[in-house]
Amino acid sequence: MEEGGVIARSLISSHELVDETTTGSSSLTFRLIFSSLIIVLGSYIAGVAMGFSSPVESQILDDLGLSLAEYSLFGSALTIGQLIGAALCGKIADVIGRRGAIWFSSSFCTLGWVAIGLSKSAWSLDLGRFLMGIAVGVIHYVVSVYVAEIAPKNLRGALVSVNSLMIAVGMSITYIIGSLCHWRTLALISLIPCLIQFIGAFFIPESPRWLAKVGREKELEVALKQLRGKNADVSDERAEIIDFTRNCDRVAEGGIKVLFQRKYAFSIIVGVGLMVPLHLGGFVGYAYYLSLILESAGMSSEVGSVATSIAQILMGICGLVLVDKCGRRPLLLVSCSMLCSGSLLTGLSFLLKGYHLGKEITPVLVLIGILVVFSSLALGMGGIPWMIMAEIFPVNIKGSAGSLVSMMSSIESIIVAYTFNFLFEWNSAGVFFIYATVAAFGLIFISKLVPETKGRTLEEIQASLIDQKW
Numbered sequence: 001m002e003e004g005g006v007i008a009r010s011l012i013s014s015h016e017l018v019d020e021t022t023t024g025s026s027s028l029t030f031r032l033i034f035s036s037l038i039i040v041l042g043s044y045i046a047g048v049a050m051g052f053s054s055p056v057e058s059q060i061l062d063d064l065g066l067s068l069a070e071y072s073l074f075g076s077a078l079t080i081g082q083l084i085g086a087a088l089c090g091k092i093a094d095v096i097g098r099r100g101a102i103w104f105s106s107s108f109c110t111l112g113w114v115a116i117g118l119s120k121s122a123w124s125l126d127l128g129r130f131l132m133g134i135a136v137g138v139i140h141y142v143v144s145v146y147v148a149e150i151a152p153k154n155l156r157g158a159l160v161s162v163n164s165l166m167i168a169v170g171m172s173i174t175y176i177i178g179s180l181c182h183w184r185t186l187a188l189i190s191l192i193p194c195l196i197q198f199i200g201a202f203f204i205p206e207s208p209r210w211l212a213k214v215g216r217e218k219e220l221e222v223a224l225k226q227l228r229g230k231n232a233d234v235s236d237e238r239a240e241i242i243d244f245t246r247n248c249d250r251v252a253e254g255g256i257k258v259l260f261q262r263k264y265a266f267s268i269i270v271g272v273g274l275m276v277p278l279h280l281g282g283f284v285g286y287a288y289y290l291s292l293i294l295e296s297a298g299m300s301s302e303v304g305s306v307a308t309s310i311a312q313i314l315m316g317i318c319g320l321v322l323v324d325k326c327g328r329r330p331l332l333l334v335s336c337s338m339l340c341s342g343s344l345l346t347g348l349s350f351l352l353k354g355y356h357l358g359k360e361i362t363p364v365l366v367l368i369g370i371l372v373v374f375s376s377l378a379l380g381m382g383g384i385p386w387m388i389m390a391e392i393f394p395v396n397i398k399g400s401a402g403s404l405v406s407m408m409s410s411i412e413s414i415i416v417a418y419t420f421n422f423l424f425e426w427n428s429a430g431v432f433f434i435y436a437t438v439a440a441f442g443l444i445f446i447s448k449l450v451p452e453t454k455g456r457t458l459e460e461i462q463a464s465l466i467d468q469k470w
Helices: 001-013 030-051 055-066 068-094 097-117 123-149 156-178 183-189 191-203 207-215 217-228 235-249 257-260 262-279 281-290 292-295 299-328 328-354 362-381 384-392 398-426 429-449 458-465
Strands: none
Touching: 030 097, 030 123, 030 156, 030 191, 030 217, 030 281, 055 068, 055 097, 055 156, 055 183, 055 292, 068 097, 068 123, 068 398, 097 123, 097 183, 097 191, 097 328, 097 362, 123 156, 123 207, 123 257, 123 384, 123 398, 156 183, 156 191, 156 299, 156 362, 156 384, 183 191, 207 217, 217 235, 235 458, 262 328, 262 362, 262 384, 262 398, 262 429, 281 292, 281 398, 292 299, 292 362, 292 398, 299 328, 299 362, 299 384, 328 362, 328 384, 328 429, 362 384, 384 398, 384 458, 398 429
8 A cells, every 4th residue: 555655645745734623625634645555556456457458468378379360369358347347337336335336346356366366267357357357347337436526626636636646557557567576376365456445435524516316415415524634614516515406306317318308418428439549549559568568679678667657647646736836737738739749759669660661770769659649648638528527417416427528538448458469460560550540539629619617616517607608
């Protein structure tokens, strides 16, 4: 949990930490930090799951005698499971609460790591990876939603940004440990954060906005007091949450059909559209097959993985500090530009390698391109789309809309995860040019349609987007 201490210190350096006996509902309290860190540990778990397939590829291929197609299926089994988890995440979080969804995902993740650690054949590997995928599909949704729902508006960006930082930390630590130990040992080590989160969830409050949605208003006030400090005046925040929730509840919940009402069109387009550059822009391909990319370029996978890990963590901390100062849109625009340019540079490097030009500099150019891509994801592109998704959907459609966005995200991840090896063999430069093109379209989408949500309550954001004209 050392990474949790680093993040907590980063937050405290940006915002004043106050004792729970002080007043002011916008203050950063110990209970708020603790609850956020327990929940975003799920993002660390997701990062570990995504990073696992890269450092262990050669070991698993040798130990179990898998073919390239079989290993590609193992890699993409995570995203197939994510699709199932994405379809269920909204309903799970709405029916059993945000904490219940965390217990659900932690249980599946634990089973998945046990199955992988004890695997003797391809089918048990795939089963374990699939179970973890279900957990990750739920995690991606519930982490952003829970943190957004418990955080005061002036701290929400920084707290939700810990999400992307923890994904980066999880991937980075997995790359490093995976290069030092056997893949079975790595799988069993990865169990530890799942167990910590499962136990920790017993000691955090439920989301006040979910409590309002299910009519538990007395518990809502208790939860707000725990999060804001026992002597904080939470009456205005409580009233705003209850009033907005009641207004939303006057609209009948029609499951997935309610999402096609005109009033929600803008929010749905923004939520779904933001996932396109993140996933079809190649994030999963880079994350799952980093070692393959580095070794194909002639670069040591160990050196590249360590350099990538350092870049991710540093840029993740920068994003954490900047998101509430600069806003969501500027960070998205900068990070999406970096994603595009990083893929262009990587593609150009492999193009030069294909023509036997710049033989000595090609590995360095590939590494620089990869560092730019991973830095872009840590700075904002990896986490801010999920943050905005958690902010823009009203409580009456949050479950259905969150499931829709998560399902689209998972489908895109499946496409990239399964096709990467085949596209890379077909044209090692072309696959990265495809990713750069998708990122370029994402940049246009962000600049034209994505709203700024900094400094506003969730209720203000959601009310402003209903029936939005564009």
